[in-house]
Amino acid sequence: MDKFITIFFSFSFGNRYEQEKLLKQSCSLYVGNLSFYTTEEQVHELFSKSGDVKRIVIGLDKVKKTACGFCFVEYYTRADAEHAMRFINGTRLDDRIIRTDWDAGFKEGRQFGRGKSGGQVSDKAHNEITMITIIITSIFQEHVFFVTSKKKHN
Amino acid sequence: MSRRRHSDEGDAGSQPHKRRRTSEPIEIEDRLESLICRVGEKSTSSLESNLEGLAGVLEADLPNYKGKILRILCAVARLLPEKLTVYTTLVGLLNARNYNFGGEFVEAMIRQLKETLKSNLYSEAVYLVRFLSDLVNCHVIAAPSMVAMFENFVSVTQEEDIPQGLNSSSVYAVNLNCLTFIWKNSVHYLTRFNVIVTQIIYKPLRRQKTHVSMLQVWTAEKPHPQEEYLDCLWAQVQKLKKDRWQERHILRPYIAFDSVLCEALQHNLPPFTPPAHSDDAVYPMPHVVFRMFDYTDAPEGPVMPGSHSVERFVIEENLRCIIKSHWRERKTCAAQLLSYPGKNKIPLNYHIVEVIFGELFQLPSPPHIDVMYTALLIELCKLQPGSLPQVLAQATEMMYMRLDTMNTTCIDRLINWFSHHLSNFQFRWSWDDWADCLTQDIEKPKPKFVKEVLEKCMRLSYHQRIVDIVPQSFSALIPANPVCSYKYEEETECPLPGLAMATTVSNAIKNRASNEEILIVLKDVPNPNQDDDDDEGDGFNPLKIEVFLQTLLHLAAKSFSHSFSALAKFHEVLKNLTDSDEGKLHILRVLYEFWRNHPQMTSVLVDKLIRTQIVDCAAVANWIFSPEMAHDFTRFYVWEILHSTIRKMNKHVQKIQKELDEAKEKLEKQQNKKQRDSGDEEDMEKNSEDEEGQLEEQIERLQEKVESAQSEQKNLFLVIFQRFIMLLTEHLVRCETSGVDINTTWYKNCIERLQQIFLMHYVIIQQYIGTLENLLFTAELDHHILAVYQQFCALQL
Numbered sequence: 015m016d017k018f019i020t021i022f023f024s025f026s027f028g029n030r031y032e033q034e035k036l037l038k039q040s041c042s043l044y045v046g047n048l049s050f051y052t053t054e055e056q057v058h059e060l061f062s063k064s065g066d067v068k069r070i071v072i073g074l075d076k077v078k079k080t081a082c083g084f085c086f087v088e089y090y091t092r093a094d095a096e097h098a099m100r101f102i103n104g105t106r107l108d109d110r111i112i113r114t115d116w117d118a119g120f121k122e123g124r125q126f127g128r129g130k131s132g133g134q135v136s137d138k139a140h141n142e143i144t145m146i147t148i149i150i151t152s153i154f155q156e157h158v159f160f161v162t163s164k165k166k167h168n
Numbered sequence: 169m170s171r172r173r174h175s176d177e178g179d180a181g182s183q184p185h186k187r188r189r190t191s192e193p194i195e196i197e198d199r200l201e202s203l204i205c206r207v208g209e210k211s212t213s214s215l216e217s218n219l220e221g222l223a224g225v226l227e228a229d230l231p232n233y234k235g236k237i238l239r240i241l242c243a244v245a246r247l248l249p250e251k252l253t254v255y256t257t258l259v260g261l262l263n264a265r266n267y268n269f270g271g272e273f274v275e276a277m278i279r280q281l282k283e284t285l286k287s288n289l290y291s292e293a294v295y296l297v298r299f300l301s302d303l304v305n306c307h308v309i310a311a312p313s314m315v316a317m318f319e320n321f322v323s324v325t326q327e328e329d330i331p332q333g334l335n336s337s338s339v340y341a342v343n344l345n346c347l348t349f350i351w352k353n354s355v356h357y358l359t360r361f362n363v364i365v366t367q368i369i370y371k372p373l374r375r376q377k378t379h380v381s382m383l384q385v386w387t388a389e390k391p392h393p394q395e396e397y398l399d400c401l402w403a404q405v406q407k408l409k410k411d412r413w414q415e416r417h418i419l420r421p422y423i424a425f426d427s428v429l430c431e432a433l434q435h436n437l438p439p440f441t442p443p444a445h446s447d448d449a450v451y452p453m454p455h456v457v458f459r460m461f462d463y464t465d466a467p468e469g470p471v472m473p474g475s476h477s478v479e480r481f482v483i484e485e486n487l488r489c490i491i492k493s494h495w496r497e498r499k500t501c502a503a504q505l506l507s508y509p510g511k512n513k514i515p516l517n518y519h520i521v522e523v524i525f526g527e528l529f530q531l532p533s534p535p536h537i538d539v540m541y542t543a544l545l546i547e548l549c550k551l552q553p554g555s556l557p558q559v560l561a562q563a564t565e566m567m568y569m570r571l572d573t574m575n576t577t578c579i580d581r582l583i584n585w586f587s588h589h590l591s592n593f594q595f596r597w598s599w600d601d602w603a604d605c606l607t608q609d610i611e612k613p614k615p616k617f618v619k620e621v622l623e624k625c626m627r628l629s630y631h632q633r634i635v636d637i638v639p640q641s642f643s644a645l646i647p648a649n650p651v652c653s654y655k656y657e658e659e660t661e662c663p664l665p666g667l668a669m670a671t672t673v674s675n676a677i678k679n680r681a682s683n684e685e686i687l688i689v690l691k692d693v694p695n696p697n698q699d700d701d702d703d704e705g706d707g708f709n710p711l712k713i714e715v716f717l718q719t720l721l722h723l724a725a726k727s728f729s730h731s732f733s734a735l736a737k738f739h740e741v742l743k744n745l746t747d748s749d750e751g752k753l754h755i756l757r758v759l760y761e762f763w764r765n766h767p768q769m770t771s772v773l774v775d776k777l778i779r780t781q782i783v784d785c786a787a788v789a790n791w792i793f794s795p796e797m798a799h800d801f802t803r804f805y806v807w808e809i810l811h812s813t814i815r816k817m818n819k820h821v822q823k824i825q826k827e828l829d830e831a832k833e834k835l836e837k838q839q840n841k842k843q844r845d846s847g848d849e850e851d852m853e854k855n856s857e858d859e860e861g862q863l864e865e866q867i868e869r870l871q872e873k874v875e876s877a878q879s880e881q882k883n884l885f886l887v888i889f890q891r892f893i894m895l896l897t898e899h900l901v902r903c904e905t906s907g908v909d910i911n912t913t914w915y916k917n918c919i920e921r922l923q924q925i926f927l928m929h930y931v932i933i934q935q936y937i938g939t940l941e942n943l944l945f946t947a948e949l950d951h952h953i954l955a956v957y958q959q960f961c962a963l964q965l
């Protein structure tokens with residue numbers, strides 16, 4: 015039980031450090047609030063203004079397999095991605111103000127929406143999920159700390 | 169240096185028992201930094217009382233934090249030039265309270281000046297000299313010793329045979345200071361100054377100006393001449409001198425403290441000689457002053473200062489400094505620009521727009537990435553929705569009117585900016601105002617500009633949108649609907665050779681055939697070029713390429729990703745088909761034919777073909793200059809492809825060079841380690857020897873790779889220049905023999921594209937000057953073409 019707790023503890027902690035490290039080195043961006051009709055061509059044209067684009071993956075509704083309002087943009091260099099975060103984030107594409115965020119890196123499967131009906135997770139839902147994750151992680155960490163310290167005192 | 173917003177001044181004393189002892193001094197240092205950086209910004213109290221208060225705080229902290237305070241003040245002198253007079257006043261007040269501190273500050277500044285000059289940080293050095301000269305006005309430095317420094321700078325320019333760059337930099341440093349910070353009360357200063365100014369008087373004439381035309385945004389002198397920067401500055405100094413050095417624009421907080429400051433003791437500058445020229449000195453690039461507005465353009469409100477007035481110079485300098493400090497954060501940058509002190513006395517929006525376009529159009533390249541300026545202008549429009557958009561529209565209108573004489577590179581940037589800007593504002597524009605372009609030949613600058621803008625707008629939206637936003641009369645300028653052109657589409661009366669084959673290939677691909685299977689299928693394609701002895705059929709077969717690539721591209725036409733996957737999947741087949749140079753050229757031709765209505769798709773596919781090494785950079789260059797592309801030769805997208813190709817080549821060379829350098833470093837480390845560890849067991853020695861051997865092999869391989877890449881890079885540029893020379897010579901000869909004026913629209917475009925190659929890649933091209941002069945740009949060349957080369961050479965300082 016001890017071992018399990020230690021492993022789980024280091025896993026959840028370790029995962030966060032890994033995640034943050036990946037984000038700081040990442041050349042990939044998540045782009046949200048796209049129109050459902052926004053094409054790869056339009057994304058490419060806009061994001062090419064901050065540097066050469068390596069790859070674009072358009073987000074798809076998991077069920078319908080149609081575009082559902084988000085995509086990933088990967089650059090060859092971090093600097094180009096940073097320029098996009100500075101000068102393209104918060105401007106318009108296809109008449110909508112788009113939002114960019116650092117992404118740890120595209121992995122197969124991540125192009126499918128995780129929203130309830132198969133589409134993009136909404137902003138509010140995104141924040142809620144993040145909140146819940148943080149709460150659960152901290153509760154768990156507290157619990158583990160409590161358990162281990164209790165064991166020490168026994 | 170961080171410029172953190174400091175919000176917890178009130179909290180500093182709260183919960184002290186929770187803070188560990190060792191963190192306190194650090195917090196105080198951070199607070200000092202914050203206080204110093206923030207002084208001069210918006211505040212409920214007056215600037216004078218803030219300065220007074222801060223001087224008191226700093227004086228009290230001098231015993232414990234002198235070093236830190238000195239460092240911060242030196243840094244703001246160098247990095248926040250737009251707040252210069254605020255900080256010189258602060259230093260003046262400190263000097264009045266603590267003479268020793270004043271002396272130490274001056275010494276620290278001189279040390280910093282020497283360092284910045286040694287590190288080729290010329291603009292920062294200029295800010296430091298400016299700071300020092302303003303310290304004379306604050307009674308920190310004695311005027312005669314400052315004048316002596318200026319005289320040292322001038323003496324540099326008196327020498328014969330100094331490089332243009334050193335000459336210009338020194339003249340700039342002196343001029344700059346003559347100009348801006350003379351306060352009429354410093355009589356001593358003035359008389360010696362007049363002498364210095366007179367001494368420089370002949371120098372600008374000595375400098376050669378061949379390079380100027382290459383850097384001008386407009387070739388016409390009217391309405392605003394594009395003056396070389398020192399010429400303009402010189403004129404401004406002359407005018408200031410004529411006005412008896414009366415300058416009223418700059419905010420001078422030290423005036424309010426004059427009674428306190430003139431009680432202070434002054435310091436003398438240690439003797440300072442500007443460094444002599446060394447071969448690895450990098451002088452700042454010359455530039456041309458950009459002007460697009462004058463007093464007639466801002467109809468209401470305050471008047472715009474004249475082009476040769478000092479005020480104009482100071483405003484532009486300060487706005488440029490603000491952009492330099494804040495460009496990474498567009499919201500802050502916009503806010504700072506709009507809160508320029510003294511904004512009520514000038515038409516600020518016009519100045520801002522002029523400065524921004526001046527930077528965007530700067531040749532060879534803007535100080536910051538192009539898209540930053542678009543984002544900045546959008547922020548400014550958000551903050552001043554009632555006034556800035558109108559100024560911007562006026563500016564756009566003015567630039568449209570002057571397209572005929574605008575440099576092609578600048579037109580490119582204008583196209584990119586305008587289309588991107590429109591896409592953020594629902595493409596709203598009064599196109600009818602530009603109906604005059606419809607009566608002109610479509611190759612002329614104005615209709616061409618509109619056509620290219622619409623093409624870029626379409627890329628950010630879709631074809632029907634463009635049809636909807638422009639009046640019916642503009643239909644000739646609307647871009648083609650970006651659909652593909654599959655030649656094997658239908659059964660016609662005379663079926664094309666290869667039609668049956670295309671169907672076979674198409675079915676094979678749909679049935680998930682492998683690369684080998686496709687190659688087998690393609691073996692049956694007859695070769696229209698075939699020699700009788702070529703039994704194998706492995707030679708260049710244009711029909712094979714057409715059949716395969718047209719079919720493949722057709723199946724993958726749905727999106728970029730589909731096409732990329734297709735190219736990746738059949739990489740082997742494509743490599744096989746493009747083994748020869750002719751093969752590489754033909755694949756580009758087929759691609760162009762298929763996607764001729766979709767230049768964006770063509771660009772991204774050419775990019776992919778290069779990155780996957782199916783074609784090489786030289787093939788792309790040859791393709792662009794081929795007769796088949798003559799029709800599109802003046803289109804923007806073609807040049808985007810060429811410059812992108814050159815950039816890829818350059819990055820490739822850099823990458824391998826970096827790998828080589830890293831391997832060499834690793835070897836060095838290994839060898840050092842071996843020396844230190846020698847005498848250890850035999851095993852370890854043998855292992856390290858093996859490693860070393862491997863590294864040495866790797867270095868040799870990389871060395872070869874670097875040489876080969878550099879040779880490919882040089883070849884690329886030679887091919888490009890050669891093709892330009894051929895094309896231009898042909899045109900010039902044709903015009904001469906038929907007695908026609910050479911200055912056609914096509915010619916202007918072509919010669920400026922040649923200039924563009926030189927300007928955009930000058931660092932690399934400089935390495936090839938010897939070869940260029942011996943092989944290509946020889947004396948026998950037509951003088952029109954040779955002139956471009958000579959202007960380029962004149963750019964180097």
